[in-house]
Amino acid sequence: MSFHALDLHPQLLTAIEELGFETPTPVQQQAIPEVLAGKDIMAGAQTGTGKTAAFGLPLLHKMLTQPAQQLAAGRPQVRGLVLTPTRELAQQVFDSLTSYSKNTDLKIAVAYGGTSMNVQVKALQAGVDILVATPGRLLDHAHVGTVDLSTIEYFVLDEADRMLDMGFIVDIKRIMKRIAKQRQTLFFSATFSKQVKDLAYSILEEPVLIEVSPSNSAAETVEQIVYPVDKHRKRELLSYLIGSRNWQQVLVFTRTKQGSDELAKELGLDGIKAASINGDKSQGARQRALDEFKSGKVRALIATDVAARGLDIEQLGYVVNFDMPFKAEDYVHRIGRTGRAGSVGKAVSLMSIDEEPLLRAIEDLLDNRLPQEWLEGYEPDPTISAPEHQRRGRSADKRRAKAKSKIHRNRGRNTQRR
Template sequence: MTFQELKISKPILKALQEKGYEYPTPIQEQAIPIALDKNDLLGIAQTGTGKTAAFSIPIIQHLSNNNSDRKSEIKALILTPTRELAIQIEDCVKEYSRFTQVRSCVIFGGVSQHSQVLALKKGIDILIATPGRLLDLISQKIISLQHIEYFVLDEADRMLDMGFIHDIKRIIPMLPNRRQTMLFSATMPQTIATLSKSILHNPQRIEVAPASSVVDTIEQKLYLVEKPQKVELLAEVLSDSKQKTALVFSRTKHGADKIAKKLKAKGIYCEAIHGNKSQNARQRALTNFKSGKTRVIVATDIAARGIDIANLQLVINYDLPDVAETYVHRIGRTGRAGNSGVALTFCSKEEYPIVKDIQKLTGRKLNRVQTALAVSNG
């Protein structure tokens, strides 16, 4: 199936064609017709499956078809947990709407609100926002949600992880009862399931790439190594993979800084991104990484949600995550769009139970690599 067969309007098709997009991803193929019919939607999908286009293209098309009404009220709200993801969504919305009169704006905390307020005052149709800055500007009476016709809650499970569920519950009552709502989440914990029932009206549910699935093009390797030797192993691996872009996962913010510092001391230039970094520092690091100026990024799980690199070649689990599902999300950063990728996992003795959980969840055994730094799993 092509995008043209999904009954997408000519201006949006032109924008997609200029980006070289011809065939929709599975979630786009399923979600776009549902959204174009103005049905509520519950989408279970990981980052990287193409869900931004799945929800934004129908909204742009609806607003474009009603462009005779050029009032300045905000008509669509896309709520997302992180600043990086908000910027990424805004970039996509601008690309898809470039041949329409639909206007969009992104707001997030951690920076001055001045330029964001100026953009809002010019009049926009679609607002992409993080919860904190949205509530702040609402309290200042700069933003009103009373004219919202389309509402998207993206990365709902990450919203929960980051403690935004209470902010969301404050925002929902500000929206009109008559609206189209789309909720997307990589997983469906009970809190999100309950929330979805309260905000969605007769939704159609679609599920793509469930949390247990791992892309076939990703080669998974396991290194059994104790914590004191992990930095040595990391430096060794990165030295052997000089031409590869690498995303290294740390469990903590402090750990990310520590890993980056030790790599730099060994002559491997890298940057760390996490919640304690300023917005400008995080965005600069991401820009350097995407452009190839920086080859290695060390990140925490939350910060990494904003990293969307089409040809990322190597993911390294320096620390194992607390739950097996997070492993699937991490390594899904590589091996995208039919490309091959490699995922390496460094596992100490106390982390080995997580490896067992991962293998049980994915139904795959991680290929163990023998090195001089390897240890027995006991």
């Protein structure tokens, strides 16, 4: 099937041809006709399946071919709303919709926290066809009256499972009260827990179910491996893998924001240029780190699950779970960053003995046992118990922090002598 077979507007077809799109992905083949037909959809689609085009292209087509249903009295009208859980994903969706609609007069805007409200207000006042936003910033605009959600004809809830994981359910309900009941709703989620399904069926009308891959599954193009290792030697093993195997563009996941910052600094001391992105960073700092990673200036990008949501990195070869995720579903999200668009990727997990229950939960979710391999020189010490692993890990962190502090003090003294 080609995109021409989907009967999209000629201006959209020209744009996607210029972008190099040739054959629709499975989720695009299934979703686009249903959206064009005016159906609500409930789609199970993981990162990298092409879901932005699956909802973006038909919505743009409808706005080009169908007049607005109503006009906002005295206020600029917003016809379409795409709600995303993170700033990175909002920016990614905005960039994609802008590229699809470049041959049209349609206006796309984006609104998320960490950046100036004034710039967003100016864009909204100029009139917007589709607004891409995060929940908190959208409600900020709604409260001050810079956006009227009652004119929304098309509502997209993107990555709904992550929305709920991040505690946005209250904000979502507040937003839903402001949106017109007569609308078309498109619901996308990588996983479908009971809570996600309850939310979906509360906002959808006779939805068409679209599931292009088994829920909670990993892409077949991703090679997965688990390396058991003592907790206090994880950083050492990570540096060895990156250096000895000449890995470039490695996305590394940690559980905590502090852990991501510390690991980036430690890899730097090992001669591996690294940067961290997490919720404590400004949007500008996060974007700079991502740009440097994409350009190759930074070799390892250390991220938390929330900060990494929505990252769009083409041909990413390696994902490393430095810390095993507490939620098994997050493992699927993490490794979904590699092996995209048919390319081959590798997902490496560094597992200490106290994390074995987390691995079992992941294997139960995948209904598969992940291969394990002991690396020579990094074999775990079988005499160390799980509680001792945790204690030694904390002690190692303190020793490294003390050593780094000493290095900085010595550098200061040397500078003074000069």
